[in-house]
Amino acid sequence: MISVSNLKRDFGKQVVVDDLSFEVKPGDVVGFLGPNGAGKSTTMKMLTGFLTPSSGAIKIAGQDIKTHTKAIQQKIGYLPEGAPAYGDMTVYQFLKFITQVRKIPKARAQQRIAYVSEQVALNEVMDTSIDTLSKGFKRRVGLAQAIIHDPDILILDEPTDGLDPNQKHQVRKLIKNLSKDKIVIISTHILEEVTAVCNRAIIIAQGKLKFDGTPEELQKRSAYHNAVTIKLSYLSDISGLLEIDGVIDIKHNKETQRVTIFPEPGKTILSQVSAHVQEVKLPVDMIFPEQGRLDDVFREITQTSQGEVL
Numbered sequence: 688m689i690s691v692s693n694l695k696r697d698f699g700k701q702v703v704v705d706d707l708s709f710e711v712k713p714g715d716v717v718g719f720l721g722p723n724g725a726g727k728s729t730t731m732k733m734l735t736g737f738l739t740p741s742s743g744a745i746k747i748a749g750q751d752i753k754t755h756t757k758a759i760q761q762k763i764g765y766l767p768e769g770a771p772a773y774g775d776m777t778v779y780q781f782l783k784f785i786t787q788v789r790k791i792p793k794a795r796a797q798q799r800i801a802y803v804s805e806q807v808a809l810n811e812v813m814d815t816s817i818d819t820l821s822k823g824f825k826r827r828v829g830l831a832q833a834i835i836h837d838p839d840i841l842i843l844d845e846p847t848d849g850l851d852p853n854q855k856h857q858v859r860k861l862i863k864n865l866s867k868d869k870i871v872i873i874s875t876h877i878l879e880e881v882t883a884v885c886n887r888a889i890i891i892a893q894g895k896l897k898f899d900g901t902p903e904e905l906q907k908r909s910a911y912h913n914a915v916t917i918k919l920s921y922l923s924d925i926s927g928l929l930e931i932d933g934v935i936d937i938k939h940n941k942e943t944q945r946v947t948i949f950p951e952p953g954k955t956i957l958s959q960v961s962a963h964v965q966e967v968k969l970p971v972d973m974i975f976p977e978q979g980r981l982d983d984v985f986r987e988i989t990q991t992s993q994g995e996v997l
């Protein structure tokens with residue numbers, strides 16, 4: 688269990704993390720979101736004991752990180768932003784070095800190197816020096832070092848940054864497999880990653896907590912949640928859609944001929960819309976329910992009333 692209370696960090700006059708409090712329990716896979724400069728990396732550095740808070744407390748499994756830094760760091764796997772250090776080492780040398788730093792016994796170290804290089808698909812570059820690897824491979828080396836000691840807690844700063852879609856998929860699968868009974872916190876700018884991998888989302892802006900809940904709760908905040916979109920074959924009279932019981936609004940995109948029909952809060956309208964389409968013989972190519980658009984919700988949560996990004 689991670690318990691963060693009233694966490695604060697300033698750099699000079701700038702307050703970067705501002706009174707953050709939250710708890711994370713085993714089994715939680717937390718998507719840690721926020722605009723650029725929101726304070727995500729700074730928070731992660733404090734959670735891993737690499738940066739001291741200005742005030743507030745972090746407790747991990749009941750121990751205070753200030754007084755038990757080393758013991759806590761043994762339980763954590765951390766993927767920092769950017770590429771791994773020691774770029775002149777080969778991937779194998781680097782992973783071996785990490786097993787020594789992590790004090791993994793020699794026999795087990797070989798097994799772990801083999802296991803993690805398989806898991807993050809590094810076998811073909813084991814003898815290549817890190818500096819000469821592509822961004823995607825460097826990221827995977829970072830992931831390999833983060834999981835090599837089979838930690839209870841994984842803190843991953845933008846784990847899929849720089850990966851191609853296939854590798855992104857692979858890393859998300861890996862995180863899902865690893866996450867059983869562990870705590871995983873990943874920062875990301877990719878909102879779909881949260882619905883694909885996480886069972887919880889925490890959003891911060893300007894260092895302050897703005898949302899803490901499930902990805903479904905986040906989707907429910909979208910005006911598009913439970914809305915229905917239809918695609919017209921050709922321009923038609925759609926005014927009747929507004930008469931359907933439970934419909935509050937419609938939005939027509941004339942370029943794409945897509946019409947989105949919005950329900951009153953808490954209502955579902957898919958069957959009513961389908962029935963109406965059939966009844967008035969609207970020329971519809973496609974009809975689908977909307978889950979909720981996370982981009983819109985994210986913008987709404989992290990913007991001020993003046994529309995300025997926090």
Ligand SMILES: Nc1ncnc2c1ncn2[C@@H]1O[C@H](COP(=O)(O)OP(=O)(O)OP(=O)(O)O)[C@@H](O)[C@H]1O
Nearest residue numbers: 698701703721722723724725726727728729730768
């Ligand atoms: N060591 C430091 N000294 C001074 N300012 C810092 C330092 N580290 C971070 N900052 C500032 O703190 C703010 C938050 O940075 P942080 O890297 O935590 O944001 P982030 O949410 O991770 O952003 P991004 O999504 O762009 O990675 C930024 O304005 C940054 O310039």
